[in-house]
Amino acid sequence: MSDDSVADLIDGVLAGKPRAIARAMSVAEGRSEKASELMATLHRHAGSAHVIGLTGVPGSGKSTLVAALTRILRTQGKTVGIVAIDPSSPFSGGAILGDRVRMTGFADDDGVFIRSMATRGALGGLARASLDIVDVLDAAGFDVVLIETVGVGQDEVDIVQAAHSVIVVSAPGLGDEIQAIKAGVLEIADIHVVSKCDRVDADKTVNELTAMLGLGRSGKNMGDKGKPKWQIPVISTSAETGEGVEKLVEVIHNHYTHLEQTGEMQHRQRLILEMRIIKTAEDMLREKLLGERDGRLQELLESAFKRDTDIRTAACDLLDAVNGKTES
Amino acid sequence: MSDDSVADLIDGVLAGKPRAIARAMSVAEGRSEKASELMATLHRHAGSAHVIGLTGVPGSGKSTLVAALTRILRTQGKTVGIVAIDPSSPFSGGAILGDRVRMTGFADDDGVFIRSMATRGALGGLARASLDIVDVLDAAGFDVVLIETVGVGQDEVDIVQAAHSVIVVSAPGLGDEIQAIKAGVLEIADIHVVSKCDRVDADKTVNELTAMLGLGRSGKNMGDKGKPKWQIPVISTSAETGEGVEKLVEVIHNHYTHLEQTGEMQHRQRLILEMRIIKTAEDMLREKLLGERDGRLQELLESAFKRDTDIRTAACDLLDAVNGKTES
Numbered sequence: 001m002s003d004d005s006v007a008d009l010i011d012g013v014l015a016g017k018p019r020a021i022a023r024a025m026s027v028a029e030g031r032s033e034k035a036s037e038l039m040a041t042l043h044r045h046a047g048s049a050h051v052i053g054l055t056g057v058p059g060s061g062k063s064t065l066v067a068a069l070t071r072i073l074r075t076q077g078k079t080v081g082i083v084a085i086d087p088s089s090p091f092s093g094g095a096i097l098g099d100r101v102r103m104t105g106f107a108d109d110d111g112v113f114i115r116s117m118a119t120r121g122a123l124g125g126l127a128r129a130s131l132d133i134v135d136v137l138d139a140a141g142f143d144v145v146l147i148e149t150v151g152v153g154q155d156e157v158d159i160v161q162a163a164h165s166v167i168v169v170s171a172p173g174l175g176d177e178i179q180a181i182k183a184g185v186l187e188i189a190d191i192h193v194v195s196k197c198d199r200v201d202a203d204k205t206v207n208e209l210t211a212m213l214g215l216g217r218s219g220k221n222m223g224d225k226g227k228p229k230w231q232i233p234v235i236s237t238s239a240e241t242g243e244g245v246e247k248l249v250e251v252i253h254n255h256y257t258h259l260e261q262t263g264e265m266q267h268r269q270r271l272i273l274e275m276r277i278i279k280t281a282e283d284m285l286r287e288k289l290l291g292e293r294d295g296r297l298q299e300l301l302e303s304a305f306k307r308d309t310d311i312r313t314a315a316c317d318l319l320d321a322v323n324g325k326t327e328s
Numbered sequence: 329m330s331d332d333s334v335a336d337l338i339d340g341v342l343a344g345k346p347r348a349i350a351r352a353m354s355v356a357e358g359r360s361e362k363a364s365e366l367m368a369t370l371h372r373h374a375g376s377a378h379v380i381g382l383t384g385v386p387g388s389g390k391s392t393l394v395a396a397l398t399r400i401l402r403t404q405g406k407t408v409g410i411v412a413i414d415p416s417s418p419f420s421g422g423a424i425l426g427d428r429v430r431m432t433g434f435a436d437d438d439g440v441f442i443r444s445m446a447t448r449g450a451l452g453g454l455a456r457a458s459l460d461i462v463d464v465l466d467a468a469g470f471d472v473v474l475i476e477t478v479g480v481g482q483d484e485v486d487i488v489q490a491a492h493s494v495i496v497v498s499a500p501g502l503g504d505e506i507q508a509i510k511a512g513v514l515e516i517a518d519i520h521v522v523s524k525c526d527r528v529d530a531d532k533t534v535n536e537l538t539a540m541l542g543l544g545r546s547g548k549n550m551g552d553k554g555k556p557k558w559q560i561p562v563i564s565t566s567a568e569t570g571e572g573v574e575k576l577v578e579v580i581h582n583h584y585t586h587l588e589q590t591g592e593m594q595h596r597q598r599l600i601l602e603m604r605i606i607k608t609a610e611d612m613l614r615e616k617l618l619g620e621r622d623g624r625l626q627e628l629l630e631s632a633f634k635r636d637t638d639i640r641t642a643a644c645d646l647l648d649a650v651n652g653k654t655e656s
């Protein structure tokens with residue numbers, strides 16, 4: 001498998017073959033020449049999927065919701081690719097698979113493809129790699145691509161914002177500290193979900209969210225130039241009973257239609273592309289900087305360690321060194 | 329205040345004047361010429377503080393522990409600077425201050441300086457900015473600088489790892505999903521704390537951690553070359569009763585002594601400097617890339633939008649454009 005030519009991989013991905021998709025993802029995560037060649041072609045074939053970002057704090061029940069959404073989308077005949085950004089642990093030897101285990105109902109279904117990604121150890125570049133993997137699923141023809149992240153951390157927020165439709169999942173009864181963290185991510189929602197709506201305190205959470213939404217939201221969702229404004233809905237769901245999940249699928253569909261009809265889709269696609277170009281450039285630079293570990297970086301480090309130079313001056317020098325090499 | 333000269337700011341910081349420290353931090357967060365000048369000088373005066381990183385998942389009680397630690401360090405006559413990386417919310421108009429409110433016992437104490445930082449909206453660069461702020465506190469003469477972050481997200485983990493001593497806080501009784509996230513951060517601990525040890529299920533958490541630590545740890549904490557190996561302790565604390573916090577302060581002190589005696593301190597300082605130089609270089613590049621939003625980036629974006637070019641090719645072109653400008 002590891003010696004597949006790029007042409008074979010591309011053919012396999014475009015034909016929707018699971019092993020080719022998995023292999024292409026592994027190539028895409030890296031920074032090889034092969035990865036560049038592969039992604040250049042796949043990018044031209046991507047752009048048809050509805051990319052949905054789903055985020056929420058730990059304990060909000062977002063993984064269970066991803067599974068419930070996927071089940072309904074499958075009954076509607078839609079194929080679903082899932083990119084789950086997971087913490088990893090050296091103790092478990094990789095990603096903690098608890099969330100994925102709940103998804104095994106789809107193990108025999110070629111219409112569902114699940115990819116877990118570690119959040120650590122990638123020396124940055126998580127956003128770049130995750131969104132390249134979204135491109136692989138998109139090019140492979142999946143109708144919907146779901147990106148699931150924990151709603152904490154700049155990278156995780158960047159990634160989920162690179163979706164056409166962003167769902168923020170809240171759950172009733174989480175602690176104060178968790179609610180505070182959640183607050184940082186509330187403004188990126190196109191759709192709010194309150195999970196575990198069978199709980200008695202769910203109404204309180206719905207009311208709080210609804211009240212917040214009434215408090216002068218501004219920004220990307222405000223109507224302007226006479227365009228209809230998207231009214232951010234708050235949907236109650238229960239993974240236990242399935243309540244609200246069909247409604248959520250309907251609302252997601254409505255959001256897609258809204259994006260298409262108002263021209264907002266093209267606007268978002270441009271924002272996403274801009275972010276991806278910047279993240280990819282940063283990722284390329286990072287590789288070059290790390291390549292100086294035995295060279296200029298080592299010298300600058302010694303100088304900074306002795307406090308003969310300061311960090312910003314060292315960083316400037318390092319950038320100059322890397323740029324000089326680029327042009328030689 | 330906003331027109332302070334750099335020289336005045338430096339004098340004020342070195343004299344430990346709170347208003348000068350606060351102002352210098354605001355300058356340091358930015359990317360101005362003034363910031364570079366300020367940090368170049370302050371960096372030369374930094375390097376004496378014991379920098380302690382403290383992290384844990386939401387609900388682990390780390391903020392309460394930071395307050396309890398600070399109280400004891402103060403009774404020992406040590407001054408304490410605190411950098412708290414907080415989520416921000418557009419709804420609250422800034423940082424969610426719940427955690428900070430618990431710290432107000434120090435409002436009248438010039439021996440304690442608390443700085444909260446937002447985790448979002450900084451267009452990246454959080455690690456760079458946070459660690460510059462640690463330098464300000466260090467140069468201002470604080471004996472101990474505590475960095476508190478949520479233990480999720482690459483940036484947050486990078487930041488807390490830029491400490492000499494890393495404390496990971498766990499709490500009994502958190503949900504599975506939270507435990508899974510925590511797992512990703514366990515390996516960076518020099519010291520484990522189980523908070524809320526008055527809870528009946530605390531022993532289970534202590535036992536789980538101890539068992540994990542026995543399972544063939546490797547890496548930075550393993551002894552080599554005949555150096556004594558640091559035995560990662562698991563300390564039980566209760567913020568309610570104060571139990572274990574003095575013990576924790578003692579262990580932190582022991583860790584510092586261990587770092588100094590084994591030469592590990594110099595090794596860590598080099599790793600931290602290397603990370604900071606790279607993060608600062610990335611931050612500088614990011615600013616240049618964003619400066620191309622009305623220039624080359626705009627052109628490349630249109631080309632990528634039409635799928636005439638792919639993202640990696642666009643990123644390469646953008647880097648070339650930025651580098652060309654650097655040298656003009």
